[in-house]
């Protein structure tokens with residue numbers, strides 16, 4: 001090489017290809033559904049109409065022929081179920097403090113008193129022995145929650161409800177697609193409430209449905225859904241109860257009709273990814289993190305979420321620092337949920353720290369990892385590698 005030769009041009013800077021941010025969940029909506037929504041928008045009928053009727057019929061088929069009505073949220077379906085059950089002022093409703101706050105807000109909404117009991121730390125669902133211990137002469141209903149899609153023991157739940165004469169409003173917001181001993185959640189039991197919020201296993205953007213016990217209950221649900229209105233003939237209208245504004249639009253129902261056929265495949269994909277998490281998290285470097293894993297139910301759960309329990313009080317900077325580090329690594333995580341009884345509204349009713357130790361521990365330490373049908377195994381590997389890199393060394397217990 002002669003000095004006159006110009007040095008080779010420096011190589012173009014090659015940054016590693018940027019990896020897309022991985023959120024903790026994301027809906028999968030196919031092009032046919034998007035086209036179907038466009039057709040509804042062009043049809044001239046965009047609020048409750050033929051699409052809602054068709055969606056309700058498909059849902060009823062799914063739930064073994066039980067009556068089903070669609071609404072604009074999952075929350076209102078629980079409120080309406082309580083109203084149909086006649087739950088109101090002076091009544092108590094037993095539920096779990098480890099849930100989305102809607103679960104107990106609906107009891108307050110109808111004028112009843114929510115009564116919290118602790119969770120089972122293994123399943124993270126309501127402890128049914130604690131339910132039994134909390135029953136008083138005022139107890140009218142129980143709202144169990146299938147957290148992350150893991151079903152509450154339906155045999156014990158209904159044995160208890162029948163023995164004590166309690167109504168059950170199953171908060172199955174997260175367990176659409178889950179089963180109990182081979183039977184679909186919602187195809188048996190008392191009321192079943194499902195949410196189709198954007199983050200749920202199938203979505204209508206916002207929405208929900210209520211599975212009921214009889215056509216009479218379903219008619220009442222329709223009244224509570226829309227201002228209490230009952231129409232007859234071409235011009236007849238009456239109002240018998242105070243209803244709200246809870247009807248689902250045809251636009252939303254069309255999204256749901258496009259989602260339903262994918263339910264089984266979505267559930268299967270979630271199970272495959274959950275298994276992948278188990279495998280990756282059991283490698284020695286990941287196992288050393290001391291994370292608490294969810295119940296390994298690959299039969300019944302729809303794996304709405306994959307939640308790990310962080311070692312209590314042994315992470316420097318706590319959960320928030322870990323979430324920040326994962327976010328910086330392009331990974332979204334979630335917190336489901338801060339316990340309800342320690343919110344200001346509920347503390348004012350008398351609940352305090354230490355009331356429900358298992359739920360409080362879970363509320364402080366559960367972390368929801370990314371899990372949605374469009375993910376790949378490589379995404380799971382990436383999450384676990386980022387966890388291994390981000391979890392600071394454990395301090396001595």
Ligand SMILES: *Cc1c(COP(=O)(O)O)cnc(C)c1O
Nearest residue numbers: 073074075100102173195197207
């Ligand atoms: C999503 C959810 C709800 C409420 O559903 P919305 O459709 O958002 O009203 C209630 N309970 C639980 C456990 C949920 O996850």
